[in-house]
Amino acid sequence: MTYTVLDHVADVKFRAEGDTLAEALSSVVEAFAEITGADDMEPTATHDFSVESENVEALLFDFLDRLVLLQDVEDAAVVSVEEISLHDMGDALAVKATVNVADIGERGLLDIKAPTYSDMVVEEDDGWLLEAVLDV
Numbered sequence: 001m002t003y004t005v006l007d008h009v010a011d012v013k014f015r016a017e018g019d020t021l022a023e024a025l026s027s028v029v030e031a032f033a034e035i036t037g038a039d040d041m042e043p044t045a046t047h048d049f050s051v052e053s054e055n056v057e058a059l060l061f062d063f064l065d066r067l068v069l070l071q072d073v074e075d076a077a078v079v080s081v082e083e084i085s086l087h088d089m090g091d092a093l094a095v096k097a098t099v100n101v102a103d104i105g106e107r108g109l110l111d112i113k114a115p116t117y118s119d120m121v122v123e124e125d126d127g128w129l130l131e132a133v134l135d136v
Contacts, residue, residue, distance in 0.1 A: 003031035012112075012134045013119060017127060021056070022084045022095075024128035025063060029081040029099055032067050035134065036109045038077035043100035046082055047074075052094040056122045059093050060130055064115035067099075068134075076101040077109055112136055 003016040014031040018024035033039040049066050053059040070076045082098040113135040121131035 003027040003034075005031065005035060011116070011136055012110075014132065014134075015121075016130045019127045020086075021124075021128050022086050024130050025060075025084050025086075025095060025097070026081045028060070028063065028130060028132070029067065029078060029084075029097070032064070032112075032134075033078050033080060036071065036077065036112060037107075038079050038102065038109055041077055041079050041102040041107070043079045044102045045076075045100075046098050047076060047101050048096070048098050050094060050096045052089065052092050054092055056093065057117070057120060059095060060120065060122060060132060061115050061117060063095060063097075064132060064134065068112050068114060070099070070101065071104070071109065071112065075104045077104050077107065110136060 005014050016024050016027035051062045053062045079102050080100045084097045087094040116133045119133045123129040
């Protein structure tokens with residue numbers, strides 16, 4: 001699992017990689033935590049969620065949207081990933097995730113408004129490469 005925060009003119013862009021799609025999505029969580037500034041926080045709980053989408057691009061978008069929702073609505077900073085599993089539903093892909101979270105409290109985190117499809121890259125070739133832009 002690896003990730004890189006990339007330069008972007010107005011927003012935040014990152015690249016996440018993994019041998020499997022599940023590993024690449026784990027790297028997405030790690031990148032998200034660094035981008036928001038929560039990667040050095042001590043986790044206080046875990047949060048389980050699942051996302052189902054019609055293709056990998058939509059799955060990446062919906063997965064990121066769920067991480068944003070955790071931060072915005074539930075006041076939970078996504079700190080790291082605990083477990084991710086993927087399921088092929090025939091006409092859809094589903095991901096089940098458990099992430100480590102911490103109470104945001106008074107901590108100032110970067111406010112991610114939403115993921116975007118702009119500049120999104122999803123490639124499978126000797127592993128998975130995912131790139132996404134987050135609107136800040």
